[in-house]
Amino acid sequence: MKIGELAKLTGCSVQSIRHYEKEKLLASLRRSDGNFRLYDSATVDQLKFIKHCRSLDLSLAEIRQLIALNQQPGMGCEDVNRMVDCHIEQVALRINELQDLQNKLMTLRNSCSSESTVKECGILQTLSVTRK
Amino acid sequence: MKIGELAKLTGCSVQSIRHYEKEKLLASLRRSDGNFRLYDSATVDQLKFIKHCRSLDLSLAEIRQLIALNQQPGMGCEDVNRMVDCHIEQVALRINELQDLQNKLMTLRNSCSSESTVKECGILQTLSVTRK
């Protein structure tokens, strides 16, 4: 199977696949006589794994780690748990930041009525004031 | 005042200031004989304005727009209002995305107990399964 078919089967773009290969998430496999990448069904599964991880916003570095861990079946999986825990924490932090931001933006928005001119615009005035 | 002092007064890094200049958020002002940038107190205010906007996660392009608008005092400020509204919406969307992500990550995390081995790790298994 060539890269285009793999892309269709997995929903990844052709460039992503080449990118993952460069980043060592996919082994560089055989090439055809004309130097085209050739894949089999195992790659389809691997790529779906990667896609699934990406949908959870895991970084390529983290995914690389998971793949490596996956090849040590006997080891404990605390590292995996830790990674996910850490990720959950990061996301929680980011949500809090954004909620703060949301509040600030709402306050800002309320400082101007729509019929105002730039000169009197409460938003621009607020932004110009030095605070905290 | 040279760039280092401006940086200290505003809490921006020296590089950021140069970056803002390159991005046309600050006018390129006078230079000293030795080609050092020279600033006055007006620049301090301008930079504080920019910093305030950045703390609200407005992009440099949006800030550039606001600065331009600010120079048209007679015009209506609907554009300003629209920009802020749009931003609020974007942030709300992002928060929702992250909350979805949070839920997925929690579910994933619950699929593995800490004492497991890689081979049996519920997380890795879950990630390997093709879904949806």
Next chain:
DNA sequence: GCTTGACTCTATAGTTACCATAGAGTTTAG
């Protein structure tokens, strides 16, 4: 006068996970 240190200058590379493009080669269908 000279040196040392602190400061500044420009230009460039790196960050992240790709997307877009150029220019070339390969394969396949008509």
Next chain:
DNA sequence: CTAAACTCTATGGTAACTATAGAGTCAAGC
């Protein structure tokens, strides 16, 4: 046999900086 569709590599772009290199400037102390 040719044209379309596909693939290849290499490069540049995204956002808002940070970090670095290598060079120049300036003030103070000896």
